[in-house]
Amino acid sequence: MSIEVDNKRDNDWLNPLEPAVDQGVATAALRALKKPALQANPIDLVTKKHAVMWECIGVKINSAGGKIYRYRLKDEYRVFDSEAATKKRLEIFPAQEPGDNIKFSKELQRIGYGSFSNASDVYLDLPDLEAIVAGYEKLRETRPKCPPLRIISGKGIAGHIEFSRAYTLYDIYLSVGIEFVHDSIYHAARVLEMMISHPEEYLSAKGKIAGSVEKHIGILELSQKDETNQVTTLLGAFVDSIWAAHDIEDLARSTEETMEEMLDIWEGEGHQYYWMKTYNTPIDHQKAIDLWQTVFS
Numbered sequence: 001m002s003i004e005v006d007n008k009r010d011n012d013w014l015n016p017l018e019p020a021v022d023q024g025v026a027t028a029a030l031r032a033l034k035k036p037a038l039q040a041n042p043i044d045l046v047t048k049k050h051a052v053m054w055e056c057i058g059v060k061i062n063s064a065g066g067k068i069y070r071y072r073l074k075d076e077y078r079v080f081d082s083e084a085a086t087k088k089r090l091e092i093f094p095a096q097e098p099g100d101n102i103k104f105s106k107e108l109q110r111i112g113y114g115s116f117s118n119a120s121d122v123y124l125d126l127p128d129l130e131a132i133v134a135g136y137e138k139l140r141e142t143r144p145k146c147p148p149l150r151i152i153s154g155k156g157i158a159g160h161i162e163f164s165r166a167y168t169l170y171d172i173y174l175s176v177g178i179e180f181v182h183d184s185i186y187h188a189a190r191v192l193e194m195m196i197s198h199p200e201e202y203l204s205a206k207g208k209i210a211g212s213v214e215k216h217i218g219i220l221e222l223s224q225k226d227e228t229n230q231v232t233t234l235l236g237a238f239v240d241s242i243w244a245a246h247d248i249e250d251l252a253r254s255t256e257e258t259m260e261e262m263l264d265i266w267e268g269e270g271h272q273y274y275w276m277k278t279y280n281t282p283i284d285h286q287k288a289i290d291l292w293q294t295v296f297s
Contacts, residue, residue, distance in 0.1 A: 012060045051181035053077045053088055053097040054124065064138060066130030068112045071181060073100060073122040093270035094240055095157070095182040107196050108189055111135030126184045129153045129174050136192065145199045151188075160236025165217055167243050168210040171195065186244045198248040205248075208255045213239055216259075219296060227294045230279065234263065234292055237274075241265050259296075263288040 049056035049069050058070035077085040080099035089096045100122040102115040112127030112135055127135065129151055140146045151172040157179060158166065166173040172188045174180070194202045213235070220232055238259070245251040254262065265271050266288040275283040 014059055049180060051097055051178060052092050054181050062112055062131040065134035066128045068131055069126050071124040090270060090273050093274050095179045097181050098185050105193060107139060113189055146196055147199055147203055160232045161217060164213055164236055164239040167239050168214045194248050201248050205251045205255050209242060223295050225295050227291050230291050231295045234288055238262050260289050
């Protein structure tokens with residue numbers, strides 16, 4: 001069941017894709033906002049934020065800074081385990097997108113995250129980088145143990161090394177493009193929740209993971225082995241899986257497992273589909289271990 005959020009101030013939203021609103025009217029509405037910080041074509045702002053299973057239908061200026069984007073789950077994906085939704089999630093793996101069962105804590109709602117539904121539609125509200133920073137810093141005023149937030153944005157789809165290194169240097173890597181919904185739900189929101197609720201445990205796990213990943217990146221960057229590209233994919237998937245941890249216990253467990261144990265993710269249907277699509281050859285846990293050891297043995 002979705003968490004209901006306060007939507008009383010719907011007049012704050014600019015919804016340029018509504019059928020009754022043409023570009024001229026949308027631009028006029030934009031200029032009428034009290035905080036004229038959106039210096040861009042409103043239709044472009046929204047359409048450039050479309051995901052695969054979710055369409056961006058509105059944007060508003062966040063009072064603390066940044067913007068909040070509103071998404072609607074496309075009709076054909078409303079039933080989470082439908083054939084269409086299952087097939088699409090597999091096709092876009094590992095950048096999977098959520099269904100309608102999304103919940104955010106009160107702390108995340110204060111930052112700008114929200115989910116709600118009515119009889120016919122499911123919606124998400126997702127803050128951009130500036131809104132996240134503003135909301136998190138506001139929370140830190142009453143939660144001084146929360147560590148400073150290190151967050152970076154990226155255009156397009158990050159490569160495996162770029163993504164892996166980003167998570168050694170930063171807490172959150174937030175794409176501004178088609179993977180914005182994925183990064184927001186599976187990475188940003190989960191990391192923020194751990195930083196807010198379990199700051200000491202988070203920092204401890206973060207330090208251990210970052211040190212290990214950076215060591216492996218250094219070896220890969222010097223490797224001349226034929227398998228280097230494939231092993232780089234293994235590392236990227238490993239980092240992606242770690243920073244999609246559901247909770248602090250899940251994250252802590254990853255610091256206790258060996259890399260070979262973590263490679264069991266390649267038994268999953270999504271990972272196997274992605275590998276076949278990328279390299280046109282099958283993979284399983286043992287093959288992943290064998291590949292890994294060609295570079296790191």
